[in-house]
Amino acid sequence: MQTVPPKKAARAVKRAVGPKTKSTDEAEAEAQAGVTTGRSKVAAKASNRAAAAVAARADTKAAEKPGELVILTGMSGSGKASALKAFEDLGYYSVDNLPLDLIPRFADLVRQSTEIDRAALVVDVREGIRLDQFPAILARVRKVLPTRVVFLEASEDALVRRFSETRRPHPMDRVERRGETVLQSIQTERKRLDPIRNVADILLDTTRLNVHELRAHITAQFERGESERNLMIASTSFGFKNGVPSEADLVFDVRFLPNPHFVAEFRPLTGRHPKVAKYVREFPQTQEFLDKTEDLLAFLLPHYIQEGKSYLTVAFGCTGGQHRSVFIAEEMKKRLAAKGYRVKTAHRDMPR
Numbered sequence: 001m002q003t004v005p006p007k008k009a010a011r012a013v014k015r016a017v018g019p020k021t022k023s024t025d026e027a028e029a030e031a032q033a034g035v036t037t038g039r040s041k042v043a044a045k046a047s048n049r050a051a052a053a054v055a056a057r058a059d060t061k062a063a064e065k066p067g068e069l070v071i072l073t074g075m076s077g078s079g080k081a082s083a084l085k086a087f088e089d090l091g092y093y094s095v096d097n098l099p100l101d102l103i104p105r106f107a108d109l110v111r112q113s114t115e116i117d118r119a120a121l122v123v124d125v126r127e128g129i130r131l132d133q134f135p136a137i138l139a140r141v142r143k144v145l146p147t148r149v150v151f152l153e154a155s156e157d158a159l160v161r162r163f164s165e166t167r168r169p170h171p172m173d174r175v176e177r178r179g180e181t182v183l184q185s186i187q188t189e190r191k192r193l194d195p196i197r198n199v200a201d202i203l204l205d206t207t208r209l210n211v212h213e214l215r216a217h218i219t220a221q222f223e224r225g226e227s228e229r230n231l232m233i234a235s236t237s238f239g240f241k242n243g244v245p246s247e248a249d250l251v252f253d254v255r256f257l258p259n260p261h262f263v264a265e266f267r268p269l270t271g272r273h274p275k276v277a278k279y280v281r282e283f284p285q286t287q288e289f290l291d292k293t294e295d296l297l298a299f300l301l302p303h304y305i306q307e308g309k310s311y312l313t314v315a316f317g318c319t320g321g322q323h324r325s326v327f328i329a330e331e332m333k334k335r336l337a338a339k340g341y342r343v344k345t346a347h348r349d350m351p352r
Contacts, residue, residue, distance in 0.1 A: 064065025067111050069145045070222070071103075071138070072121040073196050074152030076171050076189060077162040079206045079214045080122055083152060086218040087120035095121040100130050100137055107145040123196070125171055125189050134196050147312070151193075151200035153246070154207040159186050202311055203247050208348060220344065221311045231305050232342050234313045237271070237329040239321025239349040248315035250300075252293060252328075258283055260323040270350050271326025278329045290328070294335050301341065 070087060072080055083094075088094040093116045098106060100123065110119045123134065141147050154162075163170060163182045170185035172192075180188065197203070202221075206214055222230045238245050240255070260266035260276050269276050280286055297314070304312055314332065318324040326347050333343045 015342050036296065040348060048136075067145045068118045069107050069110060069141065069147040070118075071123055071147060071149045072152070073120040073123045073149065073193070073200075073205075075154060075159060075186070076125060077159045077166075077186075078152035078154045079209070080124065080152055081213070082211045082214050083150070083218050084120060084122055086215040090118075090219060090222055091216075092120040092222075095119070097122055097124065097126055100127055100133060103137055104140050104144065104168075106139045107147070111145050118222065121240045124177055125192055131192060132195055135199050138199055139148060148202065149196070149200045150202045150204060151197050152204050152206055153197075154205060156186055158207045184193075205245065205247050220342070222251065231301065231309060232311050232344070233336060234311070235329045235336070235343055235345050236313055236315045237321055237325035237345075237347045237350060238315055238317045239319060239325070240317045241319060242321065242349050245313065245315050245348060248313050250312070250314045252314070252316045254289070254316050254318050257286055257289070257318070257324045257328075261317065261320065266323065270347075271323045271328075272330060272350075276323055277327050277330075278337045280324055281331075290331055290335070293332065297332075297336065298339065301336075321347070326350050 054118055070092065072083055072087070073198065074080055084094050084096060092108070095106070103121070103123075106119070110116050123131075125131070127134075138147065138149065170180075170182050170189070172185040172189050173180060173182075193212050197304045204217065209217065236245060236248065238248075240253070257280060260271075260279055261271075263279065266273075266276050266279065271277060271280065301312075316325040316328045316332070329345050329347065333345050336343045
C-alpha cells in the first residue's frame with residue numbers, strides 16, 4: 001500500500017471536498033447582518049423620502065402663503081394710533097413709525113416668516129422730506145408682498161379741536177420748529193403728505209368718527225372672514241349743501257325725487273321714519289331708480305371683488321341729507337344684503 005505524505009493527502013482532500021464550508025453559526029450571523037444592513041438602507045430611504053415630503057409641504061405652504069402688509073398713514077390727529085391698535089387686535093404684527101428705508105426689508109421679512117402673515121405699520125410726517133420717496137418705495141414693496149395704503153384724514157376744524165383737547169404740540173412744529181399755529185401746521189402737513197395720499201388705496205375721513213366707530217370701521221374692513229365676498233360696502237347718505245364725501249367711490253344724485261321737506265309733517269323727521277319712507281317709495285321714479293341702481297351694482301361688485309377691492313363707499317346725496325338720500329341708502333343696504341354682500345349704512349348729515 002502506497003503511503004501518501006500528510007501534506008499531499010491534505011491537498012487531495014481539499015480538492016475533493018471543495019472550498020471550506022462555513023459553520024451554521026457563521027452563516028446565520030452573516031445572514032442576520034445582511035438583513036440588518038438591508039433594513040437600515042430601507043429605513044434611510046424612507047427617512048429621506050419623509051424629509052423631502054416635509055420640505056415640499058413647507059415650500060408649498062410658503063408659496064401659498066398670501067401675506068399682507070397695510071401701511072397706515074395720514075394726518076396727525078386723524079386717529080392713526082387707534083387704527084393701529086385695531087389692526088393689532090385683528091392679529092396684525094404692528095409697528096409704529098418704521099423708517100421709510102426699512103420698509104422693503106420689513107416686507108421681505110414678513111414674506112419669509114412662518115409666524116407672521118399680516119403686518120401693519122405707520123408712516124407719517126415725522127419722516128420729513130423723505131416722504132417724497134414713498135411712491136417709489138411702495139412700488140418696490142408691492143413686488144415683495146401684497147400691500148394696501150390706508151390714509152386717514154379729517155377736516156381742519158376737527159383736527160384743530162383734537163389738538164386743543166389733548167394739548168399736545170403738532171408734530172410739524174416739533175420737527176421743524178417754525179413757530180406756526182396748529183392750523184398752519186395742519187395745512188403744511190397736508191401738503192407734505194400729498195404724495196402719499198395720491199397713491200392710497202383707501203381714504204378714510206374720521207371727522208365724524210369717534211374712537212370706537214373708527215375701530216369698528218377698521219375691524220369691519222380688515223377682519224379675516226371665510227366668505228369669498230370680503231368686500232365691505234358702505235351705503236352712505238349726505239347733503240350736497242355740505243359737499244360730497246371725500247371717501248365716496250360712487251356718487252348718486254337723488255335730488256330728482258320729490259322732496260319730503262316741503263311736507264310740513266315730514267320736515268322734522270328723517271328718511272328712516274316709516275311715514276317718510278312710504279312717501280318717497282310711492283313715486284314710480286323711486287322704484288325705477290332703485291331697480292336700475294341695484295342692477296348696476298350687481299354688475300360692478302363682482303368686478304370690484306375680482307380686482308381685490310376690500311371697501312366700497314356708495315354715496316347717495318340730496319339737498320340736506322335728511323330725507324331722500326337717507327331712505328335710498330337704507331333701501332339699497334337691504335337689497336345688497338339680500339344678495340349676500342356685507343353692507344353698513346352711514347348718514348353723514350342726518351340730524352341725530
